[in-house]
Amino acid sequence: NAGVTQTPKFRVLKTGQSMTLLCAQDMNHEYMYWYRQDPGMGLRLIHYSVGEGTTAKGEVPDGYNVSRLKKQNFLLGLESAAPSQTSVYFCASGLAAQETQYFGPGTRLLVL
Amino acid sequence: GQNIDQPTEMTATEGAIVQINCTYQTSGFNGLFWYQQHAGEAPTFLSYNVLDGLEEKGRFSSFLSRSKGYSYLLLKELQMKDSASYLCAVLDSNYQLIWGAGTKLIIKP
Numbered sequence: 001n002a003g004v005t006q007t008p009k010f011r012v013l014k015t016g017q018s019m020t021l022l023c024a025q026d027m028n029h030e031y032m033y034w035y036r037q038d039p040g041m042g043l044r045l046i047h048y049s050v051g052e053g054t055t056a057k058g059e060v061p062d063g064y065n066v067s068r069l070k071k072q073n074f075l076l077g078l079e080s081a082a083p084s085q086t087s088v089y090f091c092a093s094g095l096a097a098q099e100t101q102y103f104g105p106g107t108r109l110l111v112l
Numbered sequence: 113g114q115n116i117d118q119p120t121e122m123t124a125t126e127g128a129i130v131q132i133n134c135t136y137q138t139s140g141f142n143g144l145f146w147y148q149q150h151a152g153e154a155p156t157f158l159s160y161n162v163l164d165g166l167e168e169k170g171r172f173s174s175f176l177s178r179s180k181g182y183s184y185l186l187l188k189e190l191q192m193k194d195s196a197s198y199l200c201a202v203l204d205s206n207y208q209l210i211w212g213a214g215t216k217l218i219i220k221p
Contacts, residue, residue, distance in 0.1 A: 042116065042199070042211030043155070058208065090154060097207035098143055098162075103154035 002026055004104035006091050012110045013081045021076040021107050023091030031094045032074040033058075033101065034066060036087040043090065049074055050097075081111045114138045116212035118200050123218045124190055132185045132198050132215045140205020146174050146185045147199040149214065155199055158185070187217075195219045 004025045013019055023032065030051050035043040045058030047066040055066045063085060065077045074093075078085060088108050092101040116136045124130040136144070143162040147155035161167055161176035161183060173186040185198055197214040204210055 040213055042213045043201075043209075044211070045208060048208075098203055100145075100157045100160065101209070103156070105154050 004091060004093055004102050006089075006104035006107050008107060009105065010108045012112065013078075014112055015082060017081050018077070018079050019081065019109075020078075021089055021091075021109075023074045023076070023093075023104055024072055025074075025091075025093040025102070026072060027093060027102065028071070029093035029095055029102075030071075031096060031099075031101075032068065033092040033094075034064070034074065034076045035090045035092065036060065036085075037090060037106075038087050046076065046089075081109075083111045085109065086111045114202075114204060114210050116200055116202060116210055118198075118212045118215045120213070121216045121218065123220060124187075126190055126192060126219055126221050128190050129186065129188050130190060130217065132187070132200075132217065134183045134185070134200035134212060136181050136183070136200070136202045136210075136212075138202045138204045138210055141178060142203040142205070142207055144174075144176055144183050145201045145203070145209065146183075147201065148196050149199055150196045158198075190219050192219050192221070 007022045033048045034046040049068040052071040091104040094101045118134045146158040149155040159174040166175045171188045176183045199214045200212040201209045
């Protein structure tokens with residue numbers, strides 16, 4: 001059981017470039033989440049999904065898009081990266097909203 | 113707005129007891145979580161409280177008072193490996209987790 005995995009682990013982008021972060025889970029969880037974590041702030045929810053084929057906006061969705069074509073995968077896209085998107089991105093999954101969330105190891109993104 | 117407050121940093125001595133407080137003001141309440149996060153790593157689940165009272169799990173205990181919008185995490189017999197950030201998070205009326213900024217706990221020998 002790998003749990004929740006994220007790729008890549010680290011990435012440097014130039015302003016205006018695009019990229020996709022991949023999250024995969026092997027626990028058959030319905031719910032998946034994308035967060036960003038910035039110094040001095042709590043985790044902030046970007047987008048989430050309550051099942052295959054569904055997505056919803058979280059607290060800070062602007063500048064990001066997501067897709068959940070397969071139950072085990074949740075993709076986060078940045079169409080045109082900005083320095084304000086420099087952050088650590090965590091993916092998480094869970095059985096239901098009120099259940100424990102299991103986190104991936106994170107992706108450190110630097111936008112120059 | 114929704115708000116979760118916890119101290120930014122605390123220091124304690126190996127072998128001692130420390131209490132980390134969390135106060136919250138959220139739109140609705142469907143439970144409170146505590147997570148541990150070591151530097152450079154992912155958060156990991158510690159406890160979940162939805163009813164008032166104390167939940168004990170080994171060296172860690174978590175308390176909740178819904179009427180006061182208050183919780184604490186109690187760590188006993190502190191070990192060096194307990195040096196980490198402790199995150200308080202509340203599940204609001206939309207079943208979304210609202211996270212505090214975390215309390216960095218420093219353990220000294």
